[in-house]
Amino acid sequence: MKILVSGSLAYDKIMNFPGYFKDNILPERIHSLSVSFLIERLEENFGGTAGNIAYNLACLGEEPVILAAAGNDFENYKEWLEQRGVNTGQIKIIGEERTAFANIVTDQADNQISAFYPGAMKNSCEADPEIAVADALAIIAPGHVGDMITLAKLYREKNVPFIFDPGQQIPTLSAEDLRLGIKGAKVFISNDYELSLTMKKTGWKEEDILKNTEILITTLGEKGSQIKTKDTGYSIPAAKPENISDPTGAGDAYRAGFIKGLVEGWPLEICGRFAGVVACYTVEKYGTQTHQLTFEAARERYAKNFGEELPI
Numbered sequence: 407m408k409i410l411v412s413g414s415l416a417y418d419k420i421m422n423f424p425g426y427f428k429d430n431i432l433p434e435r436i437h438s439l440s441v442s443f444l445i446e447r448l449e450e451n452f453g454g455t456a457g458n459i460a461y462n463l464a465c466l467g468e469e470p471v472i473l474a475a476a477g478n479d480f481e482n483y484k485e486w487l488e489q490r491g492v493n494t495g496q497i498k499i500i501g502e503e504r505t506a507f508a509n510i511v512t513d514q515a516d517n518q519i520s521a522f523y524p525g526a527m528k529n530s531c532e533a534d535p536e537i538a539v540a541d542a543l544a545i546i547a548p549g550h551v552g553d554m555i556t557l558a559k560l561y562r563e564k565n566v567p568f569i570f571d572p573g574q575q576i577p578t579l580s581a582e583d584l585r586l587g588i589k590g591a592k593v594f595i596s597n598d599y600e601l602s603l604t605m606k607k608t609g610w611k612e613e614d615i616l617k618n619t620e621i622l623i624t625t626l627g628e629k630g631s632q633i634k635t636k637d638t639g640y641s642i643p644a645a646k647p648e649n650i651s652d653p654t655g656a657g658d659a660y661r662a663g664f665i666k667g668l669v670e671g672w673p674l675e676i677c678g679r680f681a682g683v684v685a686c687y688t689v690e691k692y693g694t695q696t697h698q699l700t701f702e703a704a705r706e707r708y709a710k711n712f713g714e715e716l717p718i
Contacts, residue, residue: 407669408539411462412473413455413547414527415483415497418694420654421445425514430663437564442566443511448564451693453508455532455547455573458655462662462684464491465699466668472497473533473557474549477505477526486695494510496533500526503510516577516653518625533557536565543668545661547588548573555579570619571661581607588618593624595661621674623625625660627653633678641676645711647686655694660685663704672717680716683708 423443424601430441433584452461460470464487471493478501484494503526510520530552538544538560546554546561546568554575561568570591572579579587585608588594594615596604601624605611612634615622622634630644663684665676691697705716 408537408542408670409468409470410473410537410542410544411460411463411470411547412531412545412553413457413459413534413549413571414506415457415472415474415476415480416454416508416522416527417479417483418451418453418463418654419507419509419681420449420451420652420693421509421511422447422652422692423511425513426515427513427517427519428515430578445511445597447692449693451696452486453655454506454549455571455658456488457483458658458688459545459547459665460487460664461490461695462494462659462688462699464663465530466662466666466684466701466704469475469493471495471537473531473537473553474498475526475531477501477503480505480526496531496537498529498531500529501530503609510654512652515541516650518654523548530556530628533560534615535560535564538566540565542566543665544568544663545571547576547658547661549572551575551583555586558589558591563589569593569595569665570663571595573600573657574603576603576607578650579607584608585610585618588615591619592623593623593664594619595625595627595664597627597657611707623664623678625657627656630682631660631678633674635674640675641699642675642682645679645682645686645707647689649690651690653689656685658694659688666701670717676717679712680704680708683711 463470506525506527570587661679663681687697
């Protein structure tokens with residue numbers, strides 16, 4: 407099955423603050439906020455929603471196709487992805503721009519403060535409509551806003567099942583954009599805060615979302631996730647990481663694991679548990695594409711966590 411992954415491509419500058427943001431921010435002075443954090447660790451890694459999801463899918467044995475825009479400094483990142491089996495043929499290079507980059511500071515409670523420069527992501531990837539083939543499965547992750555809406559429309563017209571994952575772009579998308587993205591999606595996925603923001607912005611409740619999408623997934627961090635359909639719901643426990651190094655990219659890894667489950671045809675509950683297992687790998691390593699992962703290793707960890715084997 408062809409897996410189409412749209413979203414952002416970025417270089418991530420990830421920094422660890424060995425304290426707590428809450429100890430350095432005075433609520434009564436929030437109107438004139440000026441803070442500086444002494445960082446104990448800094449690394450630059452390959453990232454972005456499309457890059458992270460595609461990387462994890464490739465590790466799991468799939469050959470995802472990325473639909474995104476990148477800049478004139480993308481060559482090393484492109485080589486990295488291609489060496490791991492990711493199809494980069496639909497990535498548009500914007501010669502006068504740099505690839506997007508994110509500065510992410512994480513405190514000891516795993517709270518994050520980020521600054522994002524879109525760079526080449528300000529441009530549409532101008533995806534070829536012919537990529538929307540009958541046997542494809544797609545995910546629309548946070549990226550160029552125009553692409554998010556255009557691709558949702560294309561996938562609906564071509565009957566391509568797609569996952570709508572607006573994430574960090576929810577504040578930028580209009581209420582109508584969000585409704586159009588959700589309408590006809592196979593899956594709408596977000597964390598609990600993003601779900602609340604989506605409902606506030608659209609005026610929809612969960613039952614309204616489930617009238618327009620087949621599956622509603624809400625990720626809950628260390629508490630696992632919830633998966634709902636019109637008829638049933640599952641509370642998915644979190645898999646246990648061996649250590650917690652850096653939570654950045656865990657959501658993207660979860661999405662890759664869930665997509666793998668859909669491709670394999672597993673029941674939703676198993677898809678959710680496997681997604682949690684895949685998320686553990688990135689939590690255990692500093693960075694979003696620094697972990698080593700294979701499908702067989704993930705199968706073994708799934709059995710260890712949940713006391714049962716994955717379906718063959």
